[in-house]
Amino acid sequence: TEGAVSAALGVSRTPVREAFLRLQAEGFLELYPKRGAVVVPISPDEATSLSEARELIETFAITKLLTENDRAPGTLVDELWNLVTEQGKHARARDVAAFTVAETSFHLAIVAAAQNSFLTGLFEALRDRQQRLTMTASARLVVDLDDIIAEHEKLVRLLEEGELDPALSAVRSHARASRRTRERPR
Numbered sequence: 001t002e003g004a005v006s007a008a009l010g011v012s013r014t015p016v017r018e019a020f021l022r023l024q025a026e027g028f029l030e031l032y033p034k035r036g037a038v039v040v041p042i043s044p045d046e047a048t049s050l051s052e053a054r055e056l057i058e059t060f061a062i063t064k065l066l067t068e069n070d071r072a073p074g075t076l077v078d079e080l081w082n083l084v085t086e087q088g089k090h091a092r093a094r095d096v097a098a099f100t101v102a103e104t105s106f107h108l109a110i111v112a113a114a115q116n117s118f119l120t121g122l123f124e125a126l127r128d129r130q131q132r133l134t135m136t137a138s139a140r141l142v143v144d145l146d147d148i149i150a151e152h153e154k155l156v157r158l159l160e161e162g163e164l165d166p167a168l169s170a171v172r173s174h175a176r177a178s179r180r181t182r183e184r185p186r
Contacts, residue, residue, distance in 0.1 A: 001035070001036035001037070002016045002017050002020060002036075002037075004036075020037055023037075024037075027040060028040060028132075042132065042133055046129075047133055050126060050129050050130060050133060051175050051178060052175075053122075053126060054107065054123065054126055054130065054175065055171065055172060055175035055176075057111055057119050057122065057123050057126075058107055058110055058111055058123075058171050058175075059168050059171055059172065060114070060116075060119065061110050061111045061113065061114035061116070061119070062110065062114075062159070062164070062167050062168055062171060063164065063168065064114040064116070065110075065113055065114055065159070066159070066162055066163075066164040066167065067164065069162070070162045071159065071160060071161060071162030072113070072159035072160060072162070073113060076109060076110070076113040076159070077156060077159060077160045079109050080106060080109060080110070080152070080155075080156045080159070081156060083102050083105055083106040083109065083152075084106070084149060084152050084153055084156060086102040087099055087102045087103055087106070087145070087148070087149050087152065088149055090102055090145075091145035091146060091149060096145075099145055100131050101131065103148065103152075104127050104130055104131055106152055107123075108120075108123055108124065108127060110159075111123040147177075148174075151170065151173070151174045151177070152174075154170055155167060155170045155171065155174065158170055
């Protein structure tokens with residue numbers, strides 16, 4: 001309820017009410033007047049749609065990057081290797097929350113490098129949903145973080161070498177593997 005959340009956070013009910021309304025508008029909460037709110041579960045259709053949208057944006061970004069240049073910019077490649085290293089550190093610590101943040105930052109870096117502010121903003125908006133999905137799924141699925149890291153390493157090498165078609169294939173495989181993993185119960 002608004003009262004319970006405002007008391008737990010030590011704030012008035014007004015910012016909590018505004019947050020609840022925004023979360024409802026974004027499809028994260030269902031509000032029940034005078035009773036409280038319930039977090040809306042992620043449907044299989046939402047998970048698939050989210051993954052497909054992210055795949056579409058990311059393949060556009062890679063296409064733009066590698067058709068306008070011989071290879072991905074060195075600053076991007078360095079950033080991606082740093083994020084892969086960070087993912088490895090979080091995987092070894094079995095810190096799925098931190099891994100998820102680094103993993104979504106990896107994909108966002110690729111999209112942002114394409115310098116399309118509209119698509120970057122859209123991808124950022126999808127990031128919260130992706131993190132929610134990953135955190136929810138990791139509690140009930142077998143997720144091999146090392147496999148994700150290996151896929152990311154492969155993608156960085158392909159971007160570094162300017163290999164457009166293999167890079168696009170790698171992104172599509174990565175997205176589709178993620179969808180298959182979510183469909184497979186633990």
